[in-house]
Amino acid sequence: MAEKTCPVRKTVIYLSEQISSGYLTDPKGRRISEQILHLTEEIAEGAGGSDHLSAIDSLIEEYFFDTSPVQNVETGNFLKTKIAEHREIFQSHIETKNCPSHDCVKLAPAPCQMACPAGIDIPTYLSLIAEGKDAQAIEVIRRDNPLPWVCGLICTRPCEMMCVRARIDTPVSIKFLKAFAAERAMSDRAYINPEKKDFNGKKVCVVGAGPGGLSAAYYLALMGYGVRVIEDLPVPGGMIMVGIPRYRLPREVIDREVAMIEDLGVEFSYSTRFGKDVTFEQLKKQGYESFFIAIGAHKSWDLGIKGEKDFPKVFDAVKFLKDVALGEHHVPGKHVVVIGGGNVAIDAARTSLRLGAEEVTIAYRRSRTQMPADIEEVEQAEEEGIEFAFLTIPKKVVGKNGIITGLDCIKAELIKKKGSDRLAPVPILGKDFIIKADAVISAIGQYVDDEGMEAFDQMNWTRRGTIEVNHASMETTMPGVFAAGDAVSGPATVIEAIGGGKRAAEAIDRYLNDIPQPRMPKLPIKYNIETSIEMSASRKMTLKHPEMPMLNVDRRRTMFQQVELGYDEESVRREAGRCLRCDICRRCGKCVEICRDKMGIDALKFGYMDFDNPSETDFRATSEKCITCGACAANCENHAIVIEEEDGQRMLKLCGTILNKQDIQYCEECNAILPSIEYLQFIAQKTGKLTKVTENRLLCNACQRKLSAKINVETRPVT
Amino acid sequence: MSKYYLFQDIKKCIGCHACEIQCKSNKNLPIGPKLCQIIQVGPKFINGLPKMSFIFMPCFHCENPWCVSACPTGAMQKRSKDGIVFVDKDLCVGCKTCVSACPWGAPQWNQDTGKVEKCDYCMDRIDQGLDPACVTTCTTGCLQFGNVEETTQIRRERHASAVASLEKSSF
Numbered sequence: 001m002a003e004k005t006c007p008v009r010k011t012v013i014y015l016s017e018q019i020s021s022g023y024l025t026d027p028k029g030r031r032i033s034e035q036i037l038h039l040t041e042e043i044a045e046g047a048g049g050s051d052h053l054s055a056i057d058s059l060i061e062e063y064f065f066d067t068s069p070v071q072n073v074e075t076g077n078f079l080k081t082k083i084a085e086h087r088e089i090f091q092s093h094i095e096t097k098n099c100p101s102h103d104c105v106k107l108a109p110a111p112c113q114m115a116c117p118a119g120i121d122i123p124t125y126l127s128l129i130a131e132g133k134d135a136q137a138i139e140v141i142r143r144d145n146p147l148p149w150v151c152g153l154i155c156t157r158p159c160e161m162m163c164v165r166a167r168i169d170t171p172v173s174i175k176f177l178k179a180f181a182a183e184r185a186m187s188d189r190a191y192i193n194p195e196k197k198d199f200n201g202k203k204v205c206v207v208g209a210g211p212g213g214l215s216a217a218y219y220l221a222l223m224g225y226g227v228r229v230i231e232d233l234p235v236p237g238g239m240i241m242v243g244i245p246r247y248r249l250p251r252e253v254i255d256r257e258v259a260m261i262e263d264l265g266v267e268f269s270y271s272t273r274f275g276k277d278v279t280f281e282q283l284k285k286q287g288y289e290s291f292f293i294a295i296g297a298h299k300s301w302d303l304g305i306k307g308e309k310d311f312p313k314v315f316d317a318v319k320f321l322k323d324v325a326l327g328e329h330h331v332p333g334k335h336v337v338v339i340g341g342g343n344v345a346i347d348a349a350r351t352s353l354r355l356g357a358e359e360v361t362i363a364y365r366r367s368r369t370q371m372p373a374d375i376e377e378v379e380q381a382e383e384e385g386i387e388f389a390f391l392t393i394p395k396k397v398v399g400k401n402g403i404i405t406g407l408d409c410i411k412a413e414l415i416k417k418k419g420s421d422r423l424a425p426v427p428i429l430g431k432d433f434i435i436k437a438d439a440v441i442s443a444i445g446q447y448v449d450d451e452g453m454e455a456f457d458q459m460n461w462t463r464r465g466t467i468e469v470n471h472a473s474m475e476t477t478m479p480g481v482f483a484a485g486d487a488v489s490g491p492a493t494v495i496e497a498i499g500g501g502k503r504a505a506e507a508i509d510r511y512l513n514d515i516p517q518p519r520m521p522k523l524p525i526k527y528n529i530e531t532s533i534e535m536s537a538s539r540k541m542t543l544k545h546p547e548m549p550m551l552n553v554d555r556r557r558t559m560f561q562q563v564e565l566g567y568d569e570e571s572v573r574r575e576a577g578r579c580l581r582c583d584i585c586r587r588c589g590k591c592v593e594i595c596r597d598k599m600g601i602d603a604l605k606f607g608y609m610d611f612d613n614p615s616e617t618d619f620r621a622t623s624e625k626c627i628t629c630g631a632c633a634a635n636c637e638n639h640a641i642v643i644e645e646e647d648g649q650r651m652l653k654l655c656g657t658i659l660n661k662q663d664i665q666y667c668e669e670c671n672a673i674l675p676s677i678e679y680l681q682f683i684a685q686k687t688g689k690l691t692k693v694t695e696n697r698l699l700c701n702a703c704q705r706k707l708s709a710k711i712n713v714e715t716r717p718v719t
Numbered sequence: 720m721s722k723y724y725l726f727q728d729i730k731k732c733i734g735c736h737a738c739e740i741q742c743k744s745n746k747n748l749p750i751g752p753k754l755c756q757i758i759q760v761g762p763k764f765i766n767g768l769p770k771m772s773f774i775f776m777p778c779f780h781c782e783n784p785w786c787v788s789a790c791p792t793g794a795m796q797k798r799s800k801d802g803i804v805f806v807d808k809d810l811c812v813g814c815k816t817c818v819s820a821c822p823w824g825a826p827q828w829n830q831d832t833g834k835v836e837k838c839d840y841c842m843d844r845i846d847q848g849l850d851p852a853c854v855t856t857c858t859t860g861c862l863q864f865g866n867v868e869e870t871t872q873i874r875r876e877r878h879a880s881a882v883a884s885l886e887k888s889s890f
Contacts, residue, residue: 629816631812686791701821709774
């Protein structure tokens with residue numbers, strides 16, 4: 001957002017000042033301002049409905065009556081321009097219940113949700129999973145991501161990078177919990193599609209059945225569009241089917257989730273190349289009004305080294321993985337060298353191993369820490385016996401008569417170059433060596449295969465050979481043509497493609513209904529399904545991240561069986577319970593400050609809340625000192641930390657975690673609820689010099705007043 | 720005690736609660752907190768007749784207020800120039816210790832703000848030379864505000880006249 005302070009918050013402050021300063025002398029003007037203030041506050045608190053903005057609009061008009069004083073007109077004009085300028089932000093507050101500026105405190109977003117390119121409401125679904133409501137969790141996830149099972153197994157999980165729980169111990173295993181819920185819901189036959197709208201008579205063509213295309217097709221179908229997906233490959237899924245090996249993502253997972261999308265009436269044309277088997281003109285004639293391009297990045301960069309083109313056993317990883325995925329299980333060679341350091345390189349190496357290669361080496365020009373591949377992938381590869389040659393630059397493929405004998409390499413050193421944060425590998429002269437090889441697989445990156453895209457003649461391409469789009473709407477420069485996924489970003493992640501596909505579906509809906517496109521990217525939606533997980537502080541602290549059970553290494557070296565076997569149900573429920581619900585608590589630390597600095601009690605040990613200087617966190621420490629005074633709760637604007645009274649006990653809870661429990665005292669006269677003994681002792685300490693507390697009767701506020709009034713009557717001389 | 724005295728002439732009070740209403744409206748208080756309150760005592764049979772009293776209960780602005788000693792944040796204070804006990808809302812964190820410490824039930828809880836409210840004799844009005852809000856609206860004029868020395872006079876005079884006239888006496 002361009003402005004520093006959120007305009008919704010600004011409007012609230014402006015109106016409050018106008019009212020309290022007495023500037024608005026006209027009673028009608030003040031009444032209107034108070035009503036607008038009330039509505040704006042509701043928007044800022046997430047209680048705004050679809051009619052709030054129009055109600056504010058009509059209230060603003062009321063300022064301008066015939067004899068309206070200048071103050072009214074001024075306020076009216078100010079609000080009018082403010083709302084016209086920031087209408088989208090007001091609308092976004094109402095729709096998404098998220099305000100990334102943190103100014104509207106109740107709408108402060110959870111870091112995991114903001115990190116997710118598809119904007120899944122993670123805290124909500126984790127709580128649902130913790131409670132065992134798998135089908136409901138899947139329903140929540142699919143509002144933003146139609147492929148929870150796929151993502152549950154292979155997502156790069158940017159959410160876990162941001163997980164606040166990592167500041168206490170380790171991040172919540174957000175990724176896999178999704179997969180468990182999806183599998184369970186699917187098995188229970190409770191993985192169901194939401195209600196779709198009736199066919200609206202409009203048709204959209206999706207090019208590419210990868211994650212981006214599937215995501216767009218799903219949301220378009222739900223909105224009532226007729227969708228046809230054109231796919232070059234004979235199978236759905238795009239890179240998730242032919243790029244990701246089966247030991248990471250079983251085919252059934254893709255098939256079942258694609259079947260859910262097919263069930264919505266989406267038509268799939270496999271083995272159909274756009275621009276060859278079916279053309280833009282043909283589809284236009286058939287009534288397709290809008291096109292969505294999600295063709296991915298399926299072409300590999302050449303290595304650009306000598307001998308690369310001279311041997312049949314030098315191939316690119318994308319083609320290799322695709323052939324294997326489509327059933328051609330041939331071992332590439334006995335000694336395979338894979339060049340590259342990304343996930344594709346690891347996939348190619350581990351696949352070669354499973355096909356029977358004796359020795360597989362990954363040659364990467366930088367060192368281990370610079371590898372773009374997932375750390376877990378690298379570790380799993382090492383466990384399986386893949387060798388790594390770091391700081392290795394390939395120079396030449398050597399061999400004769402079309403048979404490779406080795407890869408000629410040169411040792412590199414990492415040097416910091418000007419204008420780049422990344423250390424650059426520079427060859428060390430004379431340090432040449434040969435790695436024994438009879439097959440070389442290059443995995444140094446992919447680019448977009450633009451063959452067949454000629455019909456989209458008004459569409460601009462970037463210098464990197466990707467499609468140029470407006471990222472808020474995924475609109476290309478050609479009207480009615482939208483694009484997302486790797487075709488736009490270059491080789492990236494599944495979840496980014498899914499997010500892009502969803503945004504594009506919304507933009508296509510706007511385009512076909514003549515609604516202007518958004519100016520700012522849409523924020524993720526907080527669904528506010530209030531289900532904090534209640535548990536004791538000890539449990540919250542001692543729940544540990546479970547180890548992922550793995551297939552034994554012998555099988556992993558020989559078969560394409562799924563490597564990560566998944567957590568059992570109990571581990572899943574427990575793991576989901578570790579979530580701190582950052583969508584409710586915005587970690588402002590006010591409670592900690594008040595307890596420590598104002599009350600002088602210092603019972604709240606929430607070190608994780610301080611982002612810059614995190615200290616120790618221990619929810620269990622609270623019960624040692626806490627007097628359940630409730631000052632923390634009284635000052636928590638998000639109602640994250642609360643005092644609750646139940647079964648004769650006063651409890652302090654932070655997002656469901658019971659930090660302290662103390663027995664409630666009762667008024668001797670009327671049985672009204674009184675503070676705990678610990679609290680009364682705290683007061684006794686303070687007032688000890690003046691009186692002995694034990695002399696007091698245990699009375700509530702109202703009874704104390706009554707008693708002293710009575711004493712007043714009785715001791716007064718009768719007149 | 721503060722240097723002021725808020726005198727309620729119980730003889731005159733009819734329990735109309737106008738003082739409470741004026742107090743709440745002056746301080747813009749929600750449902751709940753009553754900074755001053757009329758407490759009904761009785762009815763009781765005295766000499767065969769039902770009698771009832773209405774006692775006005777504001778804060779007494781104690782000499783050594785327990786609420787001030789109890790307050791951990793220093794929000795509850797005693798004004799040095801005249802002894803008025805008041806709460807600085809900016810410092811109050813809503814721990815309610817003052818509410819529990821006061822033997823008279825004077826500090827009140829404001830659910831809407833999460834802070835304590837308390838009778839401060841309307842010190843903003845006093846500083847402008849005005850009377851506290853409750854006093855201004857008293858229908859029978861039974862509430863009087865002033866310096867302690869002035870208000871004792873009423874009781875003295877009344878007592879004197881009661882002694883003088885036998886039929887008015889309730890001895």
